[in-house]
Amino acid sequence: MERLLRGHPLRTVSVDGASAEFVTDAALVRRILVKDGKxxxxxxxFQKARILSRAGLLAQDDALHRHYRRLAHPYLRTTAVAGHAPVMEEIARDTAALWRPGQPVDVQAEMCRAASGIALNTLFGALPRETSNVLGAHLAALSWEMIRKPLYGKAARSPRPSQRLAGAFTGFRTLLASCVAGRLGSPAASGDHLSALLADTGPDGTAALSADQICDEAVMMLTAATVTTASVMSWALYLLAEDPLVEEKVLKDLAQTTAAHPGTATGAGVRPGHGQGPPGYALRFLMEVLRLYPPVWITCRKTLSDVTLGEHALPAGTHVMFSSYLLHRDPDRYPHPHRLDPDRWLSLRPTALDASYIPFGAGARGCVGEAFAWKELEILLGAVAREWQLTLPPGTRVRAAAHTTLHPQRLHMLPQPR
Incomplete structure (x- = not known):
């Protein structure tokens, strides 16, 4: 991708026989996402979540998307995330506590398990432990199949998902539908995202979404929260193992943060660019992981009307693509772009003025769960890194797989207690 597209602000490409304009200039990408987003x-x-939902946040209609974005926001904003932290910490610790010294750990499967438990127990409210465990296991299985779902090629074009993906989807959705049905009689019973979906009404006062649509929206939210977190955390733990000096600095920062905030696994969980002064080293490390391996690595938009993009006139219906992976490795913005360097964020700041750092997207369709994700990543990193040193088995070579998310193709690691 870098070799073929670098140096071309806008270039025509073909994806599965369909023509598209590929944009590599950050200013033009910002124009697509923000200034001319309408x-x-x-x-x-790329229909990443085609089998999950076409309602709510994934609706094509912008007004409907904005409505369900506003509905989700109270449970994902920074102040709400602070209340989720104890649940996140408990699930993160419980996940790592099951590992055994020297026994290989499938890191991606474990991160799916942790992230699925966190998503369920924060967005759905307190669940009975048995219900949470069963739902979490099925959500983790669905998320792992979604992570590996191809974005293009014959398998992606097929109207039917793979047998494993279809089975995982059906298994989780059937269980979730039972939970939704049990809550239909008391939609305002608890202050969580599911209750908000159940209580939502249209102009005539009737339910805005059917039970099936509510279930689809819940599946989409839970799966999206799980797959992205699992992919990022897998890369984070791999990169720690690969660079002992970075690992040492991360551990030192985590220890200092814990001392400054006793009784919690992490500190304030400030979103980059929203706090006073430069972020701490552990947060800078996570920023760098997301720069190198953004989970949503490629995106496609379509013009609704004739537009001008830079010096190019694009007719309505034109597919326009861009890649956060490519933007994040621009050598003009990031010297030595392939190098892991958390300290680059001492002088750099994520900014809304361009799109050179968009791990969560930007504009009206940017990730509504960004604050939630930063806190979750910080907690998971602390829970694992403080308890375990993870190493790769001898001779292991980890490769990136560009599927629904950008994830390690296979990542088994050996844990040893700190």
Whole structure:
């Protein structure tokens, strides 16, 4: 991708026989996402969540998308995330506590398990432990299949998902539908995202979404929260193992943060660019992980009307693509772009003025769960890194796989107690 597209601000490409304009200039990407966002809608070349939902946040209609974004926001904003932290910490510790010294750990499967438990117990409220465990296991299985779902090629074009993905989806959705049905009689019983979906009404006062649509929206939210976190945390633990000096600095920062905030696994969980002064080393490390391996690594939009993008006139219906992976490795913005360097964020700051750092997207369709994700990543990193030193088995070579998320193709590691 870098070799073929670098140096071309906008270049025509083909994806599965469909023509698209590939944009590599950060200023033009910002124009697509922010300044001229109303002239673009979701593209159709990569249907990452096609089998999950077409309602709510994934609706093509911008007004409907904004409505369900507002509905989710109270449970994902920074102040709400602080209340979720104890649940996140408990699930993160419980996940790592099951590991055994010297016994290989499938890191991606374990991170799916932890992230699924966190998503369920924060967005759905307190669940009975047995219900949470069963739902979590099925959500983790679905998330792992979604992570590996191809974005293009024959398998992606097929109207039917793979047998494993279809089975995982059906298994989780059937269980979730039972939980939704049990809550239909008391939609305002608890202050969580599911209750908000159940209580939502249309102009005539009737339920805005059917039970099936509520279930689809819940599946989408839970799966999206799980797959992205699991992919990022897998890379984070791999990169720690690969660079002992970075690992040492992360551990030192985590220890200092714990001392400054006794009784919690992490500190304030400030989003980058929203706090006073430069972020701490552990947060800078996570920023660098997301720069190198953004989970949503490629995106497609489609023009709703004739637009001008830079010096190019694009007719309505044009597919426009860009890659956060490529933007994040621009040598003009990031010297030695392939190097892990958390300290680059001492002088750099994520900014809304361009799109050179967009691990969570930008504009009206940017990730509504960004604050939630930063806190979750910080807690998971602390829970694992403080208790375990993870190493790769001798001779292991880890490769990146560009599927629904950008994830390690296979990542088994050996844990040893600190």
């Amino acid at each position: 002239h673009y809608t979701k593209g159709e070349l």
